[in-house]
Amino acid sequence: MKAILVLEDGFTLEGRTFVGSGEIKGEVVFNTSMTGYQEIITDPSYKGQMVVMTYPLIGNYGINIHDNESKHPQVEAFIVKEYCEYPHNWQSEGSLKNYLEKHNIIGIEGIDTRALTRHIRQDGAMKGIISTIDNDINSLNKKVNNYAGLVGKDMVKYVSCKKEYQWNKQGKYHVVAIDYGIKHSILKMLEENNCQITVVPASTSAESILEKNPNGIFLSNGPGDPAAVPYAVKETKKLLGKKPIFGICFGQQILGQALGLSTYKLKFGHRGGNHPVKNLLNNHVEISTQNHGFCVELPDKNEREKMGGYIKDLEITHINLNDNTLEGFRHPELNCFSIQYHPEASPGPHDSHYLFKDFIKLMSDIQ
Known part of the structure; x- marks a missing residue:
């Protein structure tokens, strides 16, 4: 046809x-x-x-x-x-x-x-x-x-779970995963790293999450414009410094906004299993799997110091080698870090699996 x-x-x-x-x-x-x-x-x-x-x-x-x-x-x-x-x-x-x-x-x-x-x-x-x-x-x-498109539209509400559920019931570390559109392979990777995972809807309050007393909080991937979900940013702000936080893709964009950064739309986005990313902590290059059309704005170090607040002490950890966009950051004092790409890599290379172990170590160190 x-x-x-x-x-x-x-x-x-x-x-x-x-x-x-x-x-x-x-x-x-x-x-x-x-x-x-x-x-x-x-x-x-x-x-x-x-x-x-x-x-x-x-x-x-x-x-x-x-x-x-x-x-x-x-x-x-x-x-x-x-x-x-x-x-x-x-x-x-x-x-x-x-x-x-x-x-x-x-x-x-x-x-x-x-x-x-x-x-x-x-x-x-x-x-x-x-x-x-x-x-x-x-x-x-x-x-x-006449079609409005995705900019400014909350797409998370169409893919987030409607109610809380347990992905698995055993694991040394209890992780609450906030579902902005979470992939099954991410949950499987957390499970393989000895985590017991409770998945909650994107609209879940910080108070409800903290009542579960998790060892760590995971901010998942998801669709659309991160600036269109202010409720997620608001609740993430309340979680900063309370528990270790690991964000992936859309989760990085939510964490970035919670810390005081802004997001913007990329020209054509990053989607595929062959994107080179430089880890600035060890100067290694990772081939990564990516799927995003928005990105966190990256102020330089002098600008971050002028902005003050949480942004002042933010450390940039990963950079995209194709266009120098921000691919990862961490805030040691708040025990949070995030990555713009998909380290579970399904489908794609496994160069970035170590990030799940970094999350485990962060939870283990502050137990």
Whole structure:
């Protein structure tokens, strides 16, 4: 079935559906990972977005229940160059097509994903619309420009758990994980590091969290604009200095705001499993997995000293080697640290697994 993709600036491409039909809007972004499409489409950080895969052939190893990062797909639509109709892998339990069809997600192929990616890199991630029912480009362009987009919109409320739950019941360290859109692989990594994890909704009060007397608090990944969730920032401020805190991705953006920093939207974001990050504490370079469209603003050391407050004693620990954006910081006196990328790396390299051990050590040292 014919499918038309129109971006807000009028850029138009035509392809065909390999699953689904209808019309859907979202922010169009690209991911450079060569594998891991199942983890990508089930990552809650992609809520509100239509994902373009830069690797040309997608679907060749099927789908299995073990690689889901949440209970169902989170992407608004999935855009590929070529869909593999007949997957083959010893772990495969079904096709990507059937999985997306089950959850009413549109998938389109035959799109020039190289041209689309180059356009986004040049002009930035932008709003888009996919339609199989409207062939009028002017009509589609009007619809997409009437779409509000993600900036200023709280997307966390769509992916956070509705009530508290126990991920596992055993572990030396009790961790309360605040769910802004947490991935299952992060919870598995905490569990492997001897943590007992209580997952709570994003709107949970600091008082309720501290009543549980955890050894540490984890701020998870999540979708959308971090400036659109002031309630999360407000409660995180109350947690500073009370318990060790470890933030990942969206969690870093929340922690940064709680400390007094601001956030901004990147031109086209960082999404993929091949992003180089420099650890300034040991001068090692890590290849990281990333998925974010916003970032914490990085004032230089002199500016941080002038700003005072918590920011004065903030230590920058990691920098992105592609664009020098902030990838990690810590505040030793408050026993908190965070990373902008995904150290659980699902999918992706395992260079950054040590960060979970750093969290364990931080909790162990202040017991």
